[in-house]
Amino acid sequence: MTNKTLEPKDMNWLENGVLGIEWSDGHHGVYPVRYLRQHCPCAACVDEWTGELRLQPDSVPLLIMVQDIEAVGRYALRFKWSDGHDTGIYSYAALRRLCQCDICQPEKPQKPRGKVLL
Numbered sequence: 001m002t003n004k005t006l007e008p009k010d011m012n013w014l015e016n017g018v019l020g021i022e023w024s025d026g027h028h029g030v031y032p033v034r035y036l037r038q039h040c041p042c043a044a045c046v047d048e049w050t051g052e053l054r055l056q057p058d059s060v061p062l063l064i065m066v067q068d069i070e071a072v073g074r075y076a077l078r079f080k081w082s083d084g085h086d087t088g089i090y091s092y093a094a095l096r097r098l099c100q101c102d103i104c105q106p107e108k109p110q111k112p113r114g115k116v117l118l
Ligand SMILES: [Zn+2]
Pocket: 040, 041, 042, 043, 044, 045, 046, 085, 087, 088
């Protein structure tokens, strides 16, 4: 049990729009997909140099969906979104930090805002 590399072992849908990831350390991650989309790490969404968010969180459709999830090597997942965006590669470490379960995020993010449905 000395291998500290965390990786997803299993994925399933906890509810509509909420992805569950079971990690290799037994942690059950909770990932609302809109939140994941809002935190896309690609160069179009985040300024590579300043780390500043270019993406307007409110511009992400409320009913955004994941169309496909693809493993990138053994370190990351690539999400294909229903808004056509597919350049975001989420490393396992970054994904783990985005976990929204009660243990990782005792304080819930604000209620989704925005008027764009699809
Ligand atoms: Zn992006």
